[in-house]
Amino acid sequence: MHHHRLRLPGAPWLRHVSLYAAALLAPLCAQRPDADAGSPDLHALWNDPTFQKQFIGTYGINAEIEPRVSADEVKILEKVRPLLAEDNLAGAQAMLERHIRPESSAILDFNLGNIKYQQERMAEALASYQNAVAKFPSFRRAYRNVGLIQARNGEYDAAIKAFTRMIELGGGDAFSYGLLGVAYAFKQDYQAAEAAYRNALLLQPDSTEWRLGLTRCVYKQQKFADAASLLDTLIEQYPDKTDFWLLQAHTYLGMKLPLKAAENLEALHLLGKSTADSLNLLGEIYVSESLMDLAASAYVRAIEVDANQPPARALRAVEAMAARGAVAPAKDLAQNTRRLLAARMQDADRRKLLRLEARLSLNDSGSNVETARVLEELVQADPLDGEALMLLGQHYAVHGEPDRAILCYERAAGIDAHEVNARVRHGQILVGMNRFGEAVPLLRRAQEVKPRDDIARYLEQVERLAKSRR
Numbered sequence: 001m002h003h004h005r006l007r008l009p010g011a012p013w014l015r016h017v018s019l020y021a022a023a024l025l026a027p028l029c030a031q032r033p034d035a036d037a038g039s040p041d042l043h044a045l046w047n048d049p050t051f052q053k054q055f056i057g058t059y060g061i062n063a064e065i066e067p068r069v070s071a072d073e074v075k076i077l078e079k080v081r082p083l084l085a086e087d088n089l090a091g092a093q094a095m096l097e098r099h100i101r102p103e104s105s106a107i108l109d110f111n112l113g114n115i116k117y118q119q120e121r122m123a124e125a126l127a128s129y130q131n132a133v134a135k136f137p138s139f140r141r142a143y144r145n146v147g148l149i150q151a152r153n154g155e156y157d158a159a160i161k162a163f164t165r166m167i168e169l170g171g172g173d174a175f176s177y178g179l180l181g182v183a184y185a186f187k188q189d190y191q192a193a194e195a196a197y198r199n200a201l202l203l204q205p206d207s208t209e210w211r212l213g214l215t216r217c218v219y220k221q222q223k224f225a226d227a228a229s230l231l232d233t234l235i236e237q238y239p240d241k242t243d244f245w246l247l248q249a250h251t252y253l254g255m256k257l258p259l260k261a262a263e264n265l266e267a268l269h270l271l272g273k274s275t276a277d278s279l280n281l282l283g284e285i286y287v288s289e290s291l292m293d294l295a296a297s298a299y300v301r302a303i304e305v306d307a308n309q310p311p312a313r314a315l316r317a318v319e320a321m322a323a324r325g326a327v328a329p330a331k332d333l334a335q336n337t338r339r340l341l342a343a344r345m346q347d348a349d350r351r352k353l354l355r356l357e358a359r360l361s362l363n364d365s366g367s368n369v370e371t372a373r374v375l376e377e378l379v380q381a382d383p384l385d386g387e388a389l390m391l392l393g394q395h396y397a398v399h400g401e402p403d404r405a406i407l408c409y410e411r412a413a414g415i416d417a418h419e420v421n422a423r424v425r426h427g428q429i430l431v432g433m434n435r436f437g438e439a440v441p442l443l444r445r446a447q448e449v450k451p452r453d454d455i456a457r458y459l460e461q462v463e464r465l466a467k468s469r470r
Contacts, residue, residue, distance in 0.1 A: 067106040067136040073099070080111065089115050106136035113145060122149050140169040144176055156183035174204035181213050190217045208234070219247065224254035242273045249281070258285045269301065276306035276313075283317055292326035300336045311341045311349045318356050331360045351385070354378055358391050362398075371395060383411070386418035393425060402429050420450045427462070436466035 069077070076099050083092040096112045113128030126149045132142040147162030163180040166172070181196035197214035204210060215230040231248040238244060245268045252261035265282040268274045279302035286295035299317045303309070314337040321330035334357050345353070354374050361371040372395050378388035393408030406429055412422035423446040430439040443459040 066139060066141070067132075069105045069107050073105050073108060076108070077111070084115075089119055093119075106132040106139055106142065109135065110139065110142050110145075113142070117145065117149070122153065125149060138169055140166050140171040143169065144171060144173075147176060148179065151179040151183055154186075156186045159183045160187070172199065172203075174200045174207065174210070177203065178207065178210045178213065181210070181217070185213065185217055188220075190220045193217045194221070208237070215247070219251060219254075222254060224251040227251040228255065240271060240273065242268065242275075245271075245273070246278060249278075253285075258289060261285060262289075274301070274305060276302045276309050279305060280313065280317070284320075287317075287320055287324065290324070292321060292324065292329040295321060295326075296329035296333045299333050303336060303340045307340055308344070311337065311345045311353075314341060315349060315352050315356065318353075322356060322360055327360055331357070334360065351378055351382070351388075355385075355387050355391065358388070362391060362394055379408075384415060386412050386415040386422075389415075390418055390421060390425070393422075397425070397429055402433060405429055420446045424455060431462055431465075434469075436462050436469060440466055 076095065080092045080095055083089075083095065093112065093115045096108055096115070100108050100112065109128050109132040113125045113132065116122075116125035116128060126146065129142045129146045129149070133139050133146065136142075143162050143166040147159045147166060150156075150159035150162060160180065160183045163176050163183070166176060167180075177196050178200035181193045181200060184190075184193035184196055194214060194217040197210050197217060200210040201207060201214060211230060211234060215227050215234065218230070219227040228248055228251040231244055231251065234241070234244045235248065245264050249261040249264040249268075252258070252264065262282055262285050265274065265278050265285075268278055269282075279298050283295045283298035283302065286292070286298055295317075299314065303314055314333070318330050318334045318337060321333060334353065338353060342350075355378065358371050358375050358378075372392065375388050375392040375395065378385050379392060382388070389408045389412040393405045393412065396402070396405035396408065406426055409422045409426040409429070412418045413426065415422075423442045427439040427442040427446070430436070430442070439462050440459070443455060443462060447455050447459060
C-alpha cells in the first residue's frame with residue numbers, strides 16, 4: 001500500500017466513537033441493482049465484455065451434460081445460426097417459435113430465451129429458460145440464465161435457488177458466484193454472501209464489484225482486519241473514491257485504532273473529498289483521544305465545508321470540549337461557530353451559544369463584567385433559564401456578592417432540573433458566611449431529591465459545625 005498516510009501523535013483509546021453510521025454509509029451489502037456507487041455496480045456487469053462473450057457462447061451445445069437434439073432439430077439450429085450471425089434476431093426468433101413443441105428439445109427453448117434476452121425482453125426470456133429446465137431438469141446453463149434474470153429483477157430468493165441448482169450440477173463462474181453473493185447479501189446472510197464473493201473473486205480477481213461486495217460482507221460480520229486489508233487494494237486502485245476511505249476509517253474504529261481512522265479522514269480532507277460528517281467524526285475521535293486543538297480544527301473545518309449544517313451540531317461540539325476542560329480550544333470553536341453560523345441560528349441556538357461562552361469565560365478567567373451582562377440579558381429574556389441563573393450565581397459568588405448569588409440560586413432551585421445543584425451552591429455560600437444552621441436544610445433537601453455520597457459527607461460536617469455553634 002503506497003497511498004499517503006498522515007503521521008499523528010498517539011494517545012490511549014478512551015471510548016468507542018459514535019460512527020454517525022446512518023449519515024456516512026449506505027446500508028452495507030444489501031444493495032439492489034440501482035443502489036449507490038458504494039455497492040457492486042450490477043448495471044456495469046450486464047454490459048461487461050466478458051459477460052457478453054460468455055453469454056453469446058451459450059448458443060452452442062455441450063452434448064455431454066445437456067439435452068439431446070434430434071436430427072431435424074439440428075437442421076433448425078443450423079438455419080438459426082446464420083440469422084444470428086446477421087443479427088436478425090426477429091427472424092431467428094420466428095423460426096424457433098414455429099418449431100418449439102412440448103416434446104421438442106429444451107435446447108430450442110434455451111436458444112429462444114437467449115434471443116429474447118438479447119432483445120431486453122426479460123420476462124419472455126425467463127419464461128423460455130424456465131420451459132427449458134422443466135423439460136430437462138439438469139440443464140445447467142438454463143439455471144444460470146434463470147438466476148441472472150432473477151438477480152437482475154431483484155428476485156433474490158428465486159435467484160439463490162437457481163444459482164444453487166446450477167452449482168449443484170457442477171457449474172459456477174465469476175458472474176454467477178458474484179450475483180449469488182449479491183442475493184445472499186440482500187437477504188443479510190453475510191456468511192453465505194462472503195463465500196460466494198470469495199469464489200467470484202477467485203475466478204475474476206480484478207473485479208472491483210466482487211471485491212467491494214466481499215469487503216462489505218466481512219465488515220458486516222465485524223471482520224474488521226479483513227475489511228481493512230481488502231480496502232487497501234481498493235484505495236490503491238481508486239484513491240479518489242470517498243466511500244472507500246470512509247469505510248476503511250470505520251474498520252479502523254472497529255479495530256480500536258482511532259488514530260488510524262483519523263489518518264484516513266485527514267487524507268480524505270487533503271484530497272478535497274471530506275464532508276461535514278467525516279470532519280465531525282474526525283473531531284469526535286480527537287476529543288476522545290484528548291487532542292483538543294486538533295479537534296477544534298476538525299470541527300471548524302466541518303463548519304467551513306458545509307455552512308448550511310444545523311448550528312446545533314457545532315454547539316454540541318463546543319459543549320463536549322468544554323466538558324473535557326479544553327477551555328481555549330472550545331472558546332476558539334465557539335467564536336468560529338458564531339462567525340460562520342450566526343446568520344442561521346434560531347433564538348434557542350443563540351442563547352445556548354451565549355451560555356457556553358459565559359461558562360467558558362468563567363472557567364478561563366473567573367468571570368468578568370461582560371460575562372455578567374450577557375447572563376443577565378439571558379435571564380431577563382427567559383426567567384426560567386436555569387443554566388444562566390446558575391452561571392450568574394457563580395459569577396456573583398466569585399465577585400463577593402453573596403446576596404445576589406443567593407437570589408440567583410433561589411430562583412434556580414424552583415426549576416426541577418437545577419434544584420439539587422442550586423440548593424448545594426446556596427448552602428455552600430451560607431457555609432462560607434458561617435451560617436451553618438441555615439445551610440443544613442438546603443443540603444438535606446438536595447440529598448432527599450438526589451442522594452450523593454459527597455453531599456452526604458459534606459452535610460455531616462456542616463451539621464457538626466451547626467451543633468458546635470449552638
